[in-house]
Amino acid sequence: MSDVPAATPQDETDAAGRLVAADGTPLKRSLARALRRQKLRALLLIAPLLLFILLTFIAPIADMLFRSVENDIVSRTLPETVETLGEWDYSSGELPDDAAYLALYRDLSVATEYKTHTRLGSRLNYETSGISSLFRKTGRGVEDMGELYQDQFEDLDAAWKEPETWARMMASEEWLAAEDRAATPLELRDGIAGALPNTARAYEQFAEFTQNEDGDDPAEEDPWAYVYAMLWLDLTGPVQMDAYQGPDAALLEAAAEAAPGFESQTWRAGFADIDNDWEDVEVWGTIKAYSGEFTSGYFLNSVDLQLTPEGIEKQDENQRIYLKLFWRTIVMSLAITFSCILLGYPVAWLLANLPMRVSNVLMILVLLPFWTSLLVRTSAWKVLLQQQGVINDILVWIGLISDANRLVMINNVTGTIIAMTHILLPFMILPMYSVMQTIPPSYLRAAKSLGATNWVAFWRVYFPQSVPGIGAGSILVFILAIGYYITPELVGGTKGVFISNRIAYHISTSLNWGLAAALGTILLAAVLLLYWAYDKIVGIDNVKLG
């Protein structure tokens, strides 16, 4: 016969032996060019969809990934403390020195005004419980620490009570002369930052807050107690009075003379007065451990670990739930997928092989659940499965079980698997059906004519060809199941909930979005990993979705 592959065709080749097109360009290149143009046109056609997907799908996922590691709340709320703690070593077991307390005082004084200290408290409370109330309490007490000095300055000279005194002393002449001081950013007087660095800084923070948050003129508002505390700090430090050339120099000089004699306390003592937890090295350790811009803390929490000042540790016994939940989610999703295959395969087979009229009716039955609300379906299962429910009643009635031993089929793993199998079944049946429909009956006939029994013909000829359908259905069902939320919530009880229920809890109840994002990211990674494994083992080409 003539068409056995033997002859090699005589093609045009260039000097290097590559095939060339009619115009002499290498065949590869001219092909690539033609394809590129085609691709570009295709890309333009789908551009709107691409954009839509990018905005609504990719962007939220990117945001989630970012949230799961983002941690700038500590360094944003306590910038100076974080910087000061850089040199401190937790493992020494000693408390940080007074400079750290001072930094904390400065940060918290501002944060309290902005009310961001409570948010920071809640954030750190995820890591060490009790910190939230400590911060709230400190927020209320930090004012008192400054008032100690404020009172003494005001007793010394009533001028210190006047907002104008402060404004005159701190602000530049231009700013003071400005029309709308509530809106014009404060400009410091020349040299004041050198003379009274801390005070100037504090006054600036005060002015910024007054202008931005209240919309008021700083020159007409009483400065915070914090500003007085800083003034005392400056005046008791190495003073460079000669650098100050503004008005009220005498007032300042008098204050400088009196300040060393003021009643005072160390910053540490001040904090200890508010709450002696501030003398607990754990609290400082936590702040230091979470002072980075990014943290692995959420991810560690997601796998039952925690980032402690000493390093990574296991979560307390009673708080280790996530690994168990992940494992349960995967195992139950596999169980659901498997039972969907078992129940769906025969149905899909019937759909593909029954006469058109019958199979159409059957198809409606398969699709019927799609047209019913998810909640209705799930509630129906409650009615069926509960201990006083239909199934138990029937079993008791026919005497299979006694009234006292009614089966527990809901609010546990069984309930979740049954209800979710029902809900996800169409996602298994439809891809299976679409694949089976394309398998002509002549294959089975051929197998039988070749001597195969019904079973062998099915198993060796029909089944392998239906595997792409099973693969597609399984991927769909598994991925849907692994992220399912509402059904486990309703019929899962405590033993049958999924990781997604925990994610939902963190999003809507505990408001720990970082942890929710980390859990979600791990879930996403798990799905991608399984998808990859599936591709390696079965081959993704073997999946037909329609």
Added chain:
Amino acid sequence: MLDQSADGAFVEFERVQKSYDGETLVVKDLNLSMPRGEFLTMLGPSGSGKTTCLMMLAGFETATHGDIRLAGKPINNIPPHKRGIGMVFQNYALFPHMTVAENLSFPLEVRGMSASEREGKIKRALDMVQMGAFGGRRPAQLSGGQQQRVALARALVFEPELVLMDEPLGALDKQLREHMQFEITRLAHELGITTVYVTHDQTEALTMSDRVAVFDDGRIQQLAPPDELYEAPQNSFVAQFIGENNTLEGVVAELKDGIAMVKLDGSDAVIEAKAVNVDKVGDRTRVSIRPERVETNPDRLQDNAHTLQAEVLEFIYMGDIYRTRLKVAGNENFVVKTRNAPDVARMTPGQTVQIGWLPEDCRALDA
């Protein structure tokens, strides 16, 4: 495995009827008996029920009425996989998820053959259809003709006694088809296989078969060896369907001793014809004459030959033969084929000629 029944028939259809929908009969009253080793072809137009008959024989369709016997045993009692019938399907039905070699291995595996035994048989079967180099390929990687050959090899590899082939050469080019026709008949005879072969290509049927069953309208119109089918068609359908044929319509004027005198429509001529399928005087009939049996050279006409006046309408030179279209007794599609020989004249359109034929070449069939 299968024993020949007492009367020598290996495959038997007896009064078989088949309806798919309960309304129309696709197969009406089929009677057929095949001895062992015969090569029988079912020939007929599309939709005439050929595949249906094959499927009933293979056991994939059940007859609505009547009996089908294989080696004397009613076929209904044997499940398809025990019938030992090799089958080549109209669309090949090669298993797409198996390689060519695995496809061939399948019938051997289900028969529990050892790997070494299988290997030898597969190799032999593939070599037989010149596909030895393609064992590792998937069916999708083969051309239509190659798939066809693999399907043939698969049907033969387990050495069945009966092979059913449903238009196995439909997708092949002419040259390959002729080659395969030859190969299949050679194999069938060498291996002593009983073959039922379905085609709607009459040349294929005539060249390959021991006997041809001409199907139309769910019935076997004629079952005969190829030469008989061509020379002695039993009704006008067969005469028309097999080979080229000239038909002259008329009425039986006289009938005696198997000879009918037919008065042709559209002329006064009365011709003599063999009464094959006419009952009585006054019946309408179609007289059939093969184009190559018409003589145009009056010198060579025998004494008892019948002659008619004809007008030349068209002359076609076809190399080995001349094909001339004439108007005879009002029929404008009367074709005459003459050898291209020095003593045969070329006719020119418009010319009037005298044509004739022997009465025994002229058959009066049903109208």
